[in-house]
Amino acid sequence: SVFVRADFKDSLCPIYSAIEEADFLAIDGEFSGISDGPSVSALTNGMDTPGERYVKLRKHSMDFLLFQFGLCTFRYDQSQSKYLMKAFNFYIFPKPFSRNSPDIKFICQSSSIDFLASQGFDFNKVFRSGIPYLNQEEESQLREQYEERRSQVNGAGTPSYISPNSCKGPVNVPDEHKDFIGRVVEKVDALLNSSEKSKERFIQISKVDEEERRRMEQQKYEREQEEMNDAVGFSRVIHAVSKSGKLVVGHNMLLDVMHTIHQFYCSLPEELDDFKEVTMCVFPRLLDTKLMASTQPFKAMCVCVPLECSEGFQSYDTASERLHEAGYDAYITGLCFISMANYLGSFLTPPRSHISARSKLLEPFYNKLFLMRVIDIPYLNISGPDLQPKRDHVLYVTFPKEWKTSDLYQLFSAFGNIQVSWLDDTSAFVSLSQLEQVQIAVNTSQYAESYRIQTYAEYLQAKQKNTNINRKWAEDGWADASYKSAGMTSTCSRAHNRSLTGKRSLSPTQEDQNSDFTGIADSNWSNYSNPETKKIKRDGMVGGCAQTYADVLVSRTTDDWLRTLYVSASLSLSPHWSTQSLVKMYPQATQTGLFDVPQVW
C-alpha cells in the first residue's frame, strides 16, 4: 500500500494492527542524497574508528531528506507454516504546519535524484502530498502552545493581551476609538440581558449555558488534538514501531537508522556513545541483513541466483510496485532475513526448517550494524562497546601531494602485500602483511626527506593530543551512569520508559553460553565480539569487510546489494545443504580477499 498525506490518517489503524501482530518488521528508506562531502574517499576511510565514522556520517549525510519510508511487517502463521506479509510505502515531506513552524531546508544530490528518477520514483507524491512529521522536541513545543492557549481561555494563565515584557494591564483604548468601543459594549450588554440567542455582525457573540460551553470546549479540544496528531504525522508510525519493541530488520541499515532518529525523534547527538543510547531507546532490537549475509556461513555462498523464494510468502504486488521503492526493498530485506534465519536452523540437531524471529540463534546479530568500507571492524555495536582491533601492522605515512597509490606501492615494494587507505592528499594508512616489518619500515624512513612514516600508535597519540574530549566506554558498558546525558535519557524515557539496565539482556555475549547455537560455533565474529576476553585468529572476515569503492557509496544507486540479497534468499530453496557441500560447489567462495589483514590479534 502507498500512503500520502490525504489517506494517511484513515490508514493508521491497519498500520498499527500490522505492527502489533508482526513477528518482525523490515524497514528501508530512500533519501534525497547520500553524502555532501567533497570526496567519498575522504569521508569513508578504511581505518575509521566507529566513532570517527559516526561523526562523518552525522556531518555529511543528515542534511539530506528521508522522503520515502518502507515498512514491511511479517507474521508467521503456525497453522499454514508460512509468513504473511504486509508492505507499506510512505511518502514523507516536512510541509510547514503553520506560519511559525520550522522551515526545513534539505539537500538534494543530483546523482541520487537522477537514480531515483530512472527508477520511476514519483517526486510529485513527495513534494505535493508527502506526509508531514515532527520530531519529539517540535511535538512538545506544539503541545505546550496548545496547552498555553487553553489555559489562557480558561482564565488560568496570563491573558494574551499582556506582553510579558511590557507594562502589565489591559490595553489602553485610544481616545478616538472610545466611542466605538463604548457602543459595542452597550450592544453586548443589551444582548446578555435580552432573550435573543445571538447577534451576527463582524463578530458573532453567542450566549451559552454551562453545559453547552463545556461541550463546545470539548469539541475544540478534540479538534486541536486532531490538528496536533496531523502535524505529528508520520512520526506516529515510527513511534508505534518503537513502542512495539519488535525486531527491526534492515539491509546496510546504519544510515536508515540515523535518518529515522534524526527526522522523527531528535537531532543526532554529537558523539557515538550518545547515539547508541538513543538508538537503543528508539529501536531496542535491530538486525542488519548485510552484516548477516557477509558473515559465515552465509558469506561463503556468494553466487548470483535470481529471486524465486516468494513461494510460501504472500507476494509483493509487483505490478504496481517497483524495485527501489522503499516498501519493496523492505520486503526483499525481510525475505532474505527469513531465508538466512531458516538456514541457521539447518545446522541444529535435529535440523529445523523454521526459525522464529525470536530465536536465540539470531541474538549474535542483534544491534550490530554493518560498517561499510572499514577494513577491520565489520560492524557498529549499538548495544555495547565496539571492537578495538590492534593496528600494530598499520603505518601512518605522510608525503608530498603529488604522490599516487603507485608511489606508495613502490615505496613498500620490499614488504609484500600492502593495503593503502587514503586520508587526504598528503597522508594515508598503509597496512603491512607482516608485523615484524613495521619497525623496519619506520627505521628506514628516518633519513627520508620527502615522506615520513609513523606507527599507528604514534599517530593515535598525536591525534589525541589535539582532541580535548576523549570519552571512553567504561569497563562495564551501559551501567555507567556518566553516559546518560540528561537530554538523552529524557528523550528515551519520554519515548517509552524502557530502563537502561534492561538493555543488558540484549547483549549477545552474555547469553551465548546458554544458546542452542552449536552448528556454527566456528562462525568467526560472534567469537570476538568482546575484544577483551577473546582474541582469536579470524578467517574469511576480510573479504566481508573489504568492500570495493563502488560498493560503498553506490550500494544505494546500483542493484549490487540486492544481488547479495537474492543469493541469501535463494538459500531457502535448499535449506539442508551443509557449508561443506556449498564450498565444494563454489570453491571460489573461500578465496581470500586481495589483502589479508595480518593475523596479529
Place this chain on the structure above:
Amino acid sequence: SVFVRADFKDSLCPIYSAIEEADFLAIDGEFSGISDGPSVSALTNGMDTPGERYVKLRKHSMDFLLFQFGLCTFRYDQSQSKYLMKAFNFYIFPKPFSRNSPDIKFICQSSSIDFLASQGFDFNKVFRSGIPYLNQEEESQLREQYEERRSQVNGAGTPSYISPNSCKGPVNVPDEHKDFIGRVVEKVDALLNSSEKSKERFIQISKVDEEERRRMEQQKYEREQEEMNDAVGFSRVIHAVSKSGKLVVGHNMLLDVMHTIHQFYCSLPEELDDFKEVTMCVFPRLLDTKLMASTQPFKAMCVCVPLECSEGFQSYDTASERLHEAGYDAYITGLCFISMANYLGSFLTPPRSHISARSKLLEPFYNKLFLMRVIDIPYLNISGPDLQPKRDHVLYVTFPKEWKTSDLYQLFSAFGNIQVSWLDDTSAFVSLSQLEQVQIAVNTSQYAESYRIQTYAEYLQAKQKNTNINRKWAEDGWADASYKSAGMTSTCSRAHNRSLTGKRSLSPTQEDQNSDFTGIADSNWSNYSNPETKKIKRDGMVGGCAQTYADVLVSRTTDDWLRTLYVSASLSLSPHWSTQSLVKMYPQATQTGLFDVPQVW
C-alpha cells in the same frame, strides 16, 4: 511551450529565431528555495549597503537550484500595431553527464517547495526530464577532454597507455600473457595481409582506406559535438539571449540574474564590483519592472485592478499554463513593461501611444535592479557606482538582548518618528527624523550603562578596521583597469567579445541630456543616480523602498507582487490620464511612508 530534456534539442531553432526577432525579452526563474540563513531580518537589513546585500545573497541563496526558467519574447509588429509574444517554459536539472561530471548538490526549502506544489508545479518534469546544463568552465573542460582524446587517436598527443607520472614507455606484457598476445598479433598481421574485410571476435578489427577512415572520423567528431551540445543543454538558450544583446526585462530580478549567471556562466565572484562586470558581459541591458513600478509616475497609482490588458497582445494559453509558472510570470512581466513604457509616451508632446523597447525614455531604467528592503537605496546600479546616501541621521545602537523594538521606541520617544533596522539580538540602526537630534542622542547616552549609541560614521569606521579588503569604485567608474580581474575578463570575452569600455554607453547618466525625457523630469531617482553631482530633495521615494517584511521574502511565495504588476498593466487601459488626475482619484496614493527619510542630502 513547455520544454523538457527529450524535446529540447529539436526546439532550439525556433527558440533562437524568437530571440533573434524579438524587440525585448522577459525572463523569470523558479527556485528550490530563497534563503538558507537563520532569519530573514538578519539577512536583509534595511541599512545594508549594496555590497553587503550582494554578499549575503551570494552566500545564502546560491545553493538553491533554479529549476524552471521562463522566457517570453516580444516583437512589435508595426503593420498591426501590436506585440506578438512567444512564451517558453524550461524545466532544468543538473543530470550528471557522465561518471566524471560534477555531482551537483542543491538545497530545497520546504516552504518554497510547498508553495510551488500548491500551484501545481510538476516536480517530476524537473527531476525526471529536466534539461541539463554546464557553466562555461565545465563546458571548456569537456571540450578539452574531447580534444585531448581526438589528438591522441590522431597520434598527436601522449598515448593513453602512458600514465604521466609513471615510467614512460609501452606497458610490459607479463610473461604469462605473452603467448596469448603473440597469437593475437599474428592474427592481426594475417588479416592485414589477407583479402578479408574484417574479423569478428571480441574486438572487431577492420581495414579501411584513407577516405573511409576520414569519413568515420568525421562521423565520430560530429557525434561528439552533439554529445557536447547536449551536455551544454539549457546554457545554450542563455548564451543566445546574451549574444543577442537585447533588452532583458524581469520583475524584482536581482536573484534571477544572480542564479542565471551562477548556474550557466560561472560561480559568482566574491565582490559586488566583479559581479557587476560579469553581469554587464552576460546581460548588457537589463530592466527591472519592480523598480519601474515603484518609481514616479507609476508608483502613485497603486490600486488593485484585475488584469485585462491582453487585448492587442497574443494571449498566453491559460488553459494549460498557470500563474507562477515561470513562462507565465515572464509573460506578465513583459506585459507590464509594455504598459509602463507606453504610459511614458503619454507625457510626450505630442503624446505617443507606442514606445519602443529601444526608446531613450527607458534608458534611465537600464541596468538598475530593485533592492528589496533597503531603506534609502532603491536599486543596485549594475553599470556604474551605486548611490551612497549620507546616513548622518542614522544611529548604531547596542543593547541587552532582552530588548525589543518597543524598548527602542521608548528610548527615543522624545525624538519623534524613528525607524528601526535590526542587525542582530543586541544591535540595530535607528534612523532619526531630524539631523540635529543625532548629537543630542549620542551625548545623552554617554552615561547609560545598558545601551550604547554611536553615529553611523563611527560604526563604519569601527567596521572598516575589521575589514582588510576595502575596494572602492574609482571616480571614473568602469574605466579603472583594476576591476578587471583576469578571470572575469576572460569569462567575459569568452562569452562574446564585448569591450569593457563599450559599457559606458549604457549608463543613463551620460545620455540623459539628449533624451526626449521631458514629461517626467521631476521623477525623483533619475535625478540622483549620480550622487556626486546631484544632491536634491527626494520625495515619494521612501514609500517605494520601505517594503514591508512580508514583501521581502514572501514576494515569491504570495501573489502580492503580481498585484503590483496588474496595477501597472491596467494603466494601458487609459494611457492618457495625467498624474494629476490619478492623484485626484486616489488621494491615498500620495501619502508618505510611515517614516520619512530625513532630507539631508
